[in-house]
Amino acid sequence: MDQKFQKISIIGLGLIGTSILHAIRAKKDEYITTYAFDINPEHRNTVLKMGIATFVSDNIHDAIMEADLVILSIPVGSMKTVASLISSSLKDGAVVTDTGSTKSSVINDVSPFIPKNVFFIPSHPLAGTEYSGPESGFSSLFENRYWLIVSDKKTDQTKRLTSFFNDLGSIVETVSAEYHDKILAITSHLPHLIAYTIVGTASDLEADLKNDVIKFSASGFRDFTRIAASDPIMWRDVFLNNSEAVLEMLQRFNEDLSDLQKAIRKKEGEKLHSFFSRTRSIRKKIIEAGQI
């Protein structure tokens, strides 16, 4: 057992999909054949020109039917439609995974369309940049980054998938869907929401002020604009599909922010100082954990 995947289908040729293709190609494993598909013909053409897939197909069924591993690297809002489309083309014994940033919603959307004798193992690589589209991918995107697998038991198929993600450079951990969605709500979804908000607030300023915000952005704001430059469709879908966990974290955030707001208004220096001192220790732990 623990046989390597040899025919791999990548559905969705954005940052994640093309990075997987680059990473497979970089391994120079002559036994691996890749099939690439995207609903956007321009993306397919770009990947064809880049020559990073064995086959680029105009037809999603052709891109699926030979595959022993199918990776859905598409916005989470498209999972249901795509799962229903490919359902009848999936090969017996194939493994299907996805790379979506929300897991409960993807499981709800995809599972009903997975035939008997096909294994659906949801996953999520904690890797990305603010760039999107087929030209944004690169082979080292997953190196030393976590790739979370949602599974409640170790099976031959989860082991095969783990070993494939390891080959791409990732560290694999197993979590439950609910826990994944909670963790991502605070580490990723809420930070993105807030970054989008503050950049939006700035873009509503009067013209002069706005130009100078851009000019003098280096003092903190710039980091937020990077995050807020991420793919709008991906993030729309994330917030629609992890709304419960995001709204819960947002409520906690709002309570904390309103405490600080009150402290500023009332000029409570001691309170501000103690809050600002507390947050330093989290940074230290992240540095200690080697996550810098």
Place this chain on the structure above:
Amino acid sequence: MDQKFQKISIIGLGLIGTSILHAIRAKKDEYITTYAFDINPEHRNTVLKMGIATFVSDNIHDAIMEADLVILSIPVGSMKTVASLISSSLKDGAVVTDTGSTKSSVINDVSPFIPKNVFFIPSHPLAGTEYSGPESGFSSLFENRYWLIVSDKKTDQTKRLTSFFNDLGSIVETVSAEYHDKILAITSHLPHLIAYTIVGTASDLEADLKNDVIKFSASGFRDFTRIAASDPIMWRDVFLNNSEAVLEMLQRFNEDLSDLQKAIRKKEGEKLHSFFSRTRSIRKKIIEAGQI
């Protein structure tokens, strides 16, 4: 005219103060003498050991009285006390500047203590890191970064100061105190407040969740922890001393955030998508402006 400053006093030996000392030293200008003082004896000792100042003084008056340029690189909450302390030691014709992140408050706090025949020209280098203390300084901190001077007219003294900041590598622009405080509220103070808040929210999570937030921090959260690791005293003082502009920007931010919150709750995909698309253009403009 436009004579170079030759005797320079640095009051406050944190990141900014020691970076100025490093930057002056890096110029190898043998005609410049530097005098360094900090209220913390350990900081003075550290700077003495590093050998980056001509003189380190245990007495603030000794560090001031010869200087033709005095730079107050201290938290904005200490400006008033320090200005009152040094008032009688300032040399006739000396220029006093500061590097504080709020300008209206510093002008209110310092101006009353500036003797006749001494020139107070407030300033603010838009440069920094999340590190603080005398060991965090480095000579290239100001290279290609804006250094804002608050002045309503060009005088021989503002020209001298501009040329000094240029020598440290900075691009100098002149702004009004009120405009400075508004711009900084949105580009720096609000981003810091929000980063502090979200890291605080995360640090209140149950222990398991918190550990995994640290582990999986790479997905966006990590950038916020960097900002939220900044010096707590400096930032306490910023929020106490620019409260009006910060609270105004915070109100706008809160309105935008509550709009997005509502859109998530009501699953209004179109609204989210259009908001997230709008913010991308600001990033593009920052890249075009060369501020990356």
